[in-house]
Amino acid sequence: MHYQYYNSHILLVINSKGIIRQLHTPFRVTERFTNSLVYVDEILTNEKDELLFVVNNRPLLHSNFRVVINF
Numbered sequence: 001m002h003y004q005y006y007n008s009h010i011l012l013v014i015n016s017k018g019i020i021r022q023l024h025t026p027f028r029v030t031e032r033f034t035n036s037l038v039y040v041d042e043i044l045t046n047e048k049d050e051l052l053f054v055v056n057n058r059p060l061l062h063s064n065f066r067v068v069i070n071f
Contacts, residue, residue, distance in 0.1 A: 003062060005051055008042050011067075019071050029053065029065040040065075 004012040011023045026039040042054035051062040 001067070003051055003067070005043060005045050008044065011040075011043050013067060013069060015071050017071075021069060021071060023067070023069065027067075029055075029067050032064055032066055038065075 001016070002014040004014065006012050006022070009025045011025075011027070013021045013023060015021075025043065026041050028037055028039055030037055038055050040053040040055055041057075044052040044054060044059055046052055046059075052059040053062050053065055054060075055065075
């Protein structure tokens with residue numbers, strides 16, 4: 001899956017077939033290291049144009065999370 005920043009409250013998710021889904025905040029993700037379910041309250045990008053998820057008021061790299069959705 002590919003993730004594309006749209007705005008601070010919408011994430012575009014594109015699967016391998018090119019199908020696009022919009023996720024609106026808050027949405028649920030799984031932390032990769034603990035498998036804990038948490039909610040993304042906001043979506044940001046940093047100066048390196050990396051995607052950040054704001055979880056518990058902390059901006060964290062999106063690669064620390066797994067987004068599970070059905071197409």
